[in-house]
Amino acid sequence: MSVANIPHDPARGLRITQAHSRFPADLVNVFVQGMFQTDSLVDAVAAELAGSEGAGWQAVNDALTHARPTVDNAPPSLEALLTPVMSTPPWFDAEQVRWGAALWWRFWISNQIGLAGSLRTGYRFGDLNKPQAMNGRSAVMAAKRYEETARWVLDATEPGGLVPGRAGFSSTIKIRLVHAMVRRRLRRDPRWNTAAWGEPIHTSGMALTGIAFLILPLAAAEMVGIEYTDDEKEAIRALWHWVCYLMGVAEPLLPHTIDHARSIADIATAVFAPPDEDTRMLDNAVMHNGIRAERALPSFLRPALAPVLRPVISYGIWGVSNAIVAQLEEHPDNPQRVNHPVVRALRPLVARREKSRRKGELGSDFEIAERQRKGVTTALGLIDAAPHALHPREAMAATR
Known part of the structure; x- marks a missing residue:
């Protein structure tokens, strides 16, 4: 579909002209x-799985577990989906991606800030947010959605986890299927307005979401004083390039370079619709219900304290993170200009830590990553978080 043939929307037309x-x-x-294109390979799998019994889903699990695109009882479309990613393209460098994953975990606090911004990317725009707003899970189950996303991020960024047969690879393909299942349901929803919003969970939206996990944590790291060499940045870029490829992002919208990724993000900001009431609704959900902090307490205390503790902790984490991300967006070319009190407090601590890291006192990049990841895993365990990312079968049912 050419730009001339896309459904007309006057407001979007003006934004495109300005872009x-x-x-x-x-x-x-x-x-x-890309706003009117979707991932046809996985859509075909979703269509076949939607009408299948448990054998179809078991075949998906078997194929991913054993890293074989063809298994017994698999829907015919599954082989077409898995063959390109399991054979791996010639540009894929498994060791570079493994190193990039370790580097991405250099400092978990900057990752948390970046993660908050990345998740907000999905609902800050008044057209891109419609799958989340209409799905209902993001508003009704904001905390569980955050936990599931955090579990996927842990899987996808485990060093060495993104090769066929490993948890990160399998989890990412399953999230691709989640998107297809949600897309399939939304296409049958009479409320869906393709002319105004594009296709549900479209290619351009997928590209922006994946790119946000690259550029926002890098910006947050620079903001607090984390230093990366050019080779290290390239390894982190390779990590998210591979993740975006596994997610089905179209080749022209993959983050081929960090500058290319930033250009795509800038174009998205120019072309997508401004924040709307759904943005405010989804923002409010994570601000008041984004962290199930009461689950760290004994079960008999949870009912009484949840109404107080959950919004206080949620606002403390998401409110601070969103405020910092907002300042980052104001100073995209110079994150050091961010002047949030939390950032000012972190900078001297990070400076001392970076000095120790450069001396080798913190161990290798992989040892640092292991400790940082363990801290996040422990925190999720304390609140009895969702044990894994959302499964595609769970995405088949709407919450409202």
Whole structure:
């Protein structure tokens, strides 16, 4: 579909015209076209699985566990989905991606700030947020959705976990299936407005979401004083390039370079619709219900303290993170200008830690990552968080 043939929306048309005046026309056009394109390979699998019994889902699990695109009882479309990712393209460097995952975990607090911004990317725009708003899980079950996303991030960024047969690879393909299941349901929803919003969970939205996990944590790291060499940044980019590829992002919208990734993010900000009432609703959900902090307490105390503790802790974490991300967005070319009190407090601590790291006192990149990941896993365990990322079968049912 060419830009000339996309459904007309006057407000979006004006935004596209303005984007053409600021960014390369070919990339703007690819991005706009992507709003009306989806991942046809996984959509075909979702269509077959929706009508199958448990054997179809078991076949998916078997294929991912054994790293074989063809297994007994698998829907015919599964092989077409898995063959390209299991054979791995020639540009894929498993060791570079493994190193990039370790580097991404250099300092978990900057990752948390970046994660908050990455999750908010999905609902800050008044058209991109519609799958979440209409799905209902993000509003009704904001905390569980955060926990499930955190579990997927832990899987996807485990060093060595993104090769076929490993947990990160399997979890990422399953999230791709989650998107297809939600998309399949939304396409049958009479409320869905393709002309205004594009296709449900479209290619451009998927690209932006994946890219956010690359550029926002990097910006947050620079903001607090974490230093990466060019080779280290390239390894982190390779990690998220591979994740985006596994998620089904179209080739022109993959983060081929960090500058290319930033250009896509800038175009998204120009083309997508501004925040709306659904943005405020979803923001409010995570601010008041985003962390199930009461689950760290004995069970008999939870009912009484949850109404107080959950909004206080949720606002403390998400409110601070969102405020910092907002300042980062104000200073995209110089994160050091961010002046939030939490950031000011972190900078001297990070400076001392970075000095120790450069001396080798913190161990290797992989040892640092293991400790950082353990801290996050422990925190999730304290609140009895969701044990794994959302399974595609769970995504088949709407919550409202």
